Structures are given as C-alpha cells and as structure tokens.
Amino acid sequence: MPELPEVEVVRAGLERHVLGATITDVEVLHPRPVRRDVRGPAGFAAALAGRRIEAARRRGKYLWLPLDNGDALLGHLGMSGQLLVQPPEAPAERHLRVRLRLAGGEREVRFVDQRMFGGLSVSAGGAELPPEIAHIARDPLDPELDEDEVVRKVRRRISGIKRQLLDQNLVSGVGNIYADEALWRARIHGERPGDRLTARQVRELLGHARDVMTAALGEGGTSFDALYVNVNGESGYFDRSLHAYGREGEPCERCGTPVRRVAFMNRSSYFCPSCQPAPRRRRVVVPPAPD
Numbered sequence: 001m002p003e004l005p006e007v008e009v010v011r012a013g014l015e016r017h018v019l020g021a022t023i024t025d026v027e028v029l030h031p032r033p034v035r036r037d038v039r040g041p042a043g044f045a046a047a048l049a050g051r052r053i054e055a056a057r058r059r060g061k062y063l064w065l066p067l068d069n070g071d072a073l074l075g076h077l078g079m080s081g082q083l084l085v086q087p088p089e090a091p092a093e094r095h096l097r098v099r100l101r102l103a104g105g106e107r108e109v110r111f112v113d114q115r116m117f118g119g120l121s122v123s124a125g126g127a128e129l130p131p132e133i134a135h136i137a138r139d140p141l142d143p144e145l146d147e148d149e150v151v152r153k154v155r156r157r158i159s160g161i162k163r164q165l166l167d168q169n170l171v172s173g174v175g176n177i178y179a180d181e182a183l184w185r186a187r188i189h190g191e192r193p194g195d196r197l198t199a200r201q202v203r204e205l206l207g208h209a210r211d212v213m214t215a216a217l218g219e220g221g222t223s224f225d226a227l228y229v230n231v232n233g234e235s236g237y238f239d240r241s242l243h244a245y246g247r248e249g250e251p252c253e254r255c256g257t258p259v260r261r262v263a264f265m266n267r268s269s270y271f272c273p274s275c276q277p278a279p280r281r282r283r284v285v286v287p288p289a290p291d
C-alpha cells in the first residue's frame, strides 16, 4: 500500500511533469476507478477534456490537480494504485484503467491499479480544497500543520497514543509502520494514554514521525525521475531503515532486548519492551459502598 511519503513523491512528480498541461482527451478503460464520480465514466471524461492543470496538491494520501475552471481532479491510490506519466507510445500497463492525454502529445497521465480500491473523480469547485476531503487533517510533512493544536488534542484524550497517531482526523498520513518507528525512536509504548504524556513527549514524537517520513521520502524520491514517473508503493526504504516494524524477535538496536509483536487493530504493533515499557493500568477508584 502506498504510504504518505510515496504519495508525496507522486505529487512532486506530477508537479514537475504536467503543470500547465491541457487535458485533451480522457479514456476510461474500467468503470470501477471512477465510481465515485456521480456523472459516470463519460461525464467524468467530459468534465476533464479541455481543462488545464494548474497545480498538484495533496492532503494526507489524497492528491488533487486543480483545474483552470475551479474544479479539481481528485485521486487516491488505494492499495495498489499508480499515477504514471508516460510517453504515449509506451505500451499499456497490464492494469491500466484511465488514460489522460495531454496537449502536445509528448506525454500522458495513466492511472494503473490492479485491485482498484483507489480511484479518480472530478471534484466540483475543489481546486482550493476538495470538499470531499476537507475533514482530513494535515500531516506531519505539511508545513501548515498546527502542531500545538495536535499536542493539545492528544493530551485531552485517554486513548492510546498509537491509536491517536493513526486517527486521520487528528493528523493524517501516519501509517502503521511510521507510527511504530516514531514510537520506537521516542521510546514510548503505543498503549500509553494521550493524557499521560507531556507536551514535550508528544512534540518529540511528532518530530520523529516527520523524520521517519522524510527519510522515506528521500529514498522514494530517487526512483521517481529514474523511471520518468513511477511509484509502485515499495520505496525500498522499509527493508533498510526500520528499527522496530517487522523485526519481531530481533535485538533492539539500542538495548538488545528482542523486539516484540502484538496484535493491534487487525494489524501488528512492534516495539521494544525495555525501551518502550507498557503503561501501568489506570487505577480505577471505586467509591465505598453505602452502608
């Protein structure tokens, strides 16, 4: 699944390669990826033809291309989606779903998606910020993220800090892997309640999340231009640079204690039981029984 840094790589690549380009023609090869567009495949294509791409923006894992009429082409890569910029003569990818031809005939944008959880739609009036995604919080890589507000919100809640990090309405784009890595770096157990963390701890944790994601961005960024534009969701970062995630039973790089894995929301959490001690149970105060 493409993580946020990879989506940012795609955004930056689109910005480099299709800014100012006019869409001449749209071909929808499979209806499923445009299912969220109420106008259907033909209406989707008609809404894009003749429009100029003004920018490439991102909120969390959503991408959008503001168009010259105030609408936007909104996209999500889902589990297996790719947005490629290809020369028109490049052979069609096996799972090519949507093709956007651009004026000039030198390149086209292709939406390739095997499993089709992702998709594209035209957001009416969505150039500034598509209303469909306005509820999604900013992410740690976003310079406009209000960190003080995130810290305040975290410390007002009793739920575990990892659960909060994954809450897309609080801060977006921190996936399971980045959360585990940031918590390991910050030496905080994922079950620690938000209201038991200091402001400084939360701030440091957000900083670690940003560092981990920036590192992944750096590694993913190099593959983008090499393949003209290509992101396949596997930046290679995950094999080389992980300290906790996926390392069950391997020694913690700080203290040598074997990394543990526990079930977490249908996924797994990896942590060092020494560096990241589990929180004590909240003491429940039971009022004395009336006599």
Ligand SMILES: [Zn+2]
Binding pocket: 252, 253, 254, 255, 256, 257, 272, 273, 274, 275, 276
């Ligand atoms: Zn350790």
